Amino acid sequence: MSELVLRPGVHFGSYPQKPESRLSDFEQGASAFFDILHKRLNRQRFSQAYIVSRVEKVAAPLSNYNEQQLTIAILELRENLYRYGLTEELMIRAFALIREVAGRTLHKRHFDVQLFGGWLMINGMLAEMETGEGKTLTATLPACTAALAGIPVHVITANDYLAARDAEILKPLYLRLGLKSGAVVDGMDLELRRKLYQQPIVHTTNKQIAFDYLRDRIEMGEDVGLLKFQFKQIQQQIKQPKSNPLIMRGLCFAIIDEADSVLIDEAKTPLIITQTRPNEASPETYGDALYLASSLFINDDFVMDPKTRDVELTQQGENTLADMIIGLGPRWKNKRWREAMVKQALIAEYCFKRNKQYILKDNKVQIIDEFTGRVMEDRSWEQGLQQMIETKEGCLISEQREPLARISYQRFFGRYLKLAGTSGTVREVATEMQRVYGLHSVKVPTHRVSKRKLLSERVYATQAAKQRAFLQRVAEIHAQGRPILIGTGSVAESLEVSVWLEAAGLVHRVLNAEQDQHEAEIIAQAGQLHAITVATNMAGRGTDIALGLGVSELGGLHVIALNCNESRRIDRQLYGRSARQGDPGSCEAILSLEDTALREFYSSAILKTLAGLAKDQQALPGFLGNLILRLTQIYNERQQRNVRRQLSKQDKHLSRILAFSGKFE
Structure with missing residues (x-):
């Protein structure tokens, strides 16, 4: 597909989107295999050294440009991108120019690893970047490059707070490049949403944009196919020339931050627009x-x-x-x-x-x-x-609700002409990303060597022994002055842990669904001396826990996980809050055989046998504790994968039925 036609125009009409794939699971797997093979045969084009050397060569004279010369360079690049599309040479020039402008407006200049991550995304891939490596700044490279070419860009993240924050932080960069932007978040009326979607770059969440897409599908009625869809748009504009009932401009290019959270964790629940009824x-x-x-x-x-x-x-x-x-x-x-x-x-x-x-x-x-x-x-x-x-x-x-339209994330994101993303925890789901979304994952090296110390898991026989060991550990780390982040699996567990800490006289703050409006404030303090923060799995994901004065010298942030998460990937998301960008930090898990996840997986006889191996309130041997957790997670990961696969099959089946009846969704 020529990159020139990724925007609204003659080829795809005013509402571009990729036609529904009719490939079987086998055909999808074969297509993914050949796609990987093609990228490996062209591995030089996707190497960090190749990209950085080419960008550096183009960027050399830019630092000497005055503001007027920089403006002329931006206008020339924009004209060429719009005329010739996303050619390799123009994308390299764009990256060099965007990096120079970011340095002047945001006072942040893209690192080499960020150039590489951005290059992967502009080529429709998934960049696996460790937490703290600046994924938000990295995404500006593909987003601005595509927007300069006239391609509407949707930058999608996991929650409204992050969407609004990123749009505000990056606004000076966008404006200097001559690009308007906005954030579509919860609570906005349709007219404001429609206005914001006209901007070259839109920051929003997966939920907001998928529901706005469904609203457009409902508005267009039951017509099927590209020609009928465009014909109805023309009819509407003839009847009401200044009125456009559609909210969006189509699905051209999406860049997904925290891609595993959006495309995997939330993909097992279909999105349904409903209307109330008595x-x-x-x-x-x-x-x-x-x-x-x-x-x-x-x-x-x-x-x-x-x-x-x-x-x-x-x-x-x-x-x-x-x-x-x-x-x-x-x-x-x-x-x-x-x-x-x-x-x-x-x-x-x-x-x-x-x-x-x-x-x-x-x-x-x-x-x-x-x-x-x-x-x-x-x-x-x-x-x-x-x-x-x-x-x-x-x-x-x-009141009860009845469905008007529905779609799964698998089908919705599969309709983008180009899809890309970034996340720090992809390797466990890389195969599924390739098979379902056609996203090839590439590991991006860290800017600085990680100093994170991963301590072995400690699994105790009883909840009482776990509580005792946990409080002892918190008191020990707290006495050193190091900040502590405690990860829990639910609001109820976070409140229970809060009671434990309060009874022990340890001052702390709680971050869960009941306090999510104070998330930024709580996380901003989580890296200060003597801070203790109890959090559910959100744990400020997407926000940086900055270390306070003197904390690095003490060993950095210490993270304690108190429950067995459903996958190793979620463990890594929590552990990734510490030791970011070369800072020191450490993490560990403290659990018990009486934890819900383990009791649901293992029989009472097995748990009783395992409990007998824990002597004198001590933890189980390290290798055994690790095995107990991994078996549980491997099983849960397989179960969740099957749920998502079944939803995808059900969605395709429903799509065929509705298409036969002449309906969109």
Whole structure:
């Protein structure tokens, strides 16, 4: 595909997007294999030494340019990029010029490794850069280069705070290059969103942009295919010349920061636009269902798989329900409806816990992302589960929602003409990134040698022994004056750890979904002398924990993980908060065999045997503790991968059905 046509124009119309892939899984795998082979045969073009030497050669005279000469160089480059597209020579010139302008406006000059990372992204690849290597500044290279060529660029990150922050920080660079920019975040009306999407560079989140895309699809109705889509746009402009009902300008080029979080962690949940409708059931009905569920006994009346959240009633359970519904109203006599309601009540009671899967805020149930610990604004569970949990918590019952349009992240991001990204934790999911999104991952070396000390995991037999060892360790590090970041798996766990520290007289701050509006302030202080910060998995990801005066000399930030995360990748995300950009730092995990993740994976007999190997409240041998954690994570990673694969297959199947019926999504 010629890079010249990546923007709106004659070839793709005013709303460019890649046609839906019809390849089978085997064909996708074969395509990924040949893509990797092609890149390896051209490895010189994708080597750091090659890129840096060429940029340095072009950049040499730029430092002597005055502002007027620099402006002329920018205008000439912009004209050539727009005319000839993203040729290798012009991209090299663009990188040299952007680096010079960044040095003058942001007082930050791209390092060699950042030039290499930016080169990978402008060529549609995934740059694996360690935390603290300046991924935000690196992304300006491909973003500004593409924008100068007239290609609309979407810079996508994991949350609204980071999108707004990056847009504001980088604004001086964009303006000096003659590029306008903006941030599309939650709470904006459609008119403002439409205006911001007209800018050359838009910072936003995966959730915001995917839902805006679905709104455009709904607006365009049920027409299928590129020609019909463009024809309807022309019709609309003839009827209302100054009105454009569409929000965006198509899907041209996306650069995804924290790509694994966006493309992997959140990819198992489809995005659905809904409309409200009155509840079929009354609040009393939900209450009755919860009462009936509380009268049933697990294994006798029902069996449950807490991992998949599947519930099946036994014959005894069905008979018990039939006996208990007397006097509850005529609708309860419907066997299928009755059992469906009780199953949802059982799921709400056993599988969804406050401060783990959701929090109560302003007397409303708000869903928590279990991977990041962040509140997922405006999200709700389907099929009456939301209302069931609201009833359980005594909240006002919200209206039910019915779907208008849906799409998975796999399909949405697959529609960009060009996709690229960066993250510090990619290697574990590199194969999936290539197979699903066609993103080839390349490791970028660090600017400075990492000084991070990774200590062995300590796994104790009991929760009490873990708590004792943890408090002893915190007191020891705290006495040295070093700051400590404590990673927990849920809001509930972060609050429990806070109680432990308070009882021990250790002053600390908590960062979780209940305090996420203060995230920047809390993280800004997390690297100061004697600071203790308790955080959920969000842990200020995407923000820099700057070390206070004298902290480096003491050994830097120390990170303690207190739970077994679902993947090794999430462990590395947490550990990556320390020892950034050549700073010193250390990290370790302190766990127990009574932790939920281990109890759910191992049988009670195995756990009892393992507990017997821990002598006198001591931790298990290091190699054994490591093996226990890795087996759990390997299994969970496989399970999550299967969930995402099933969602992708279901999405393709649904797409074929809807296409046959003449609908978009």
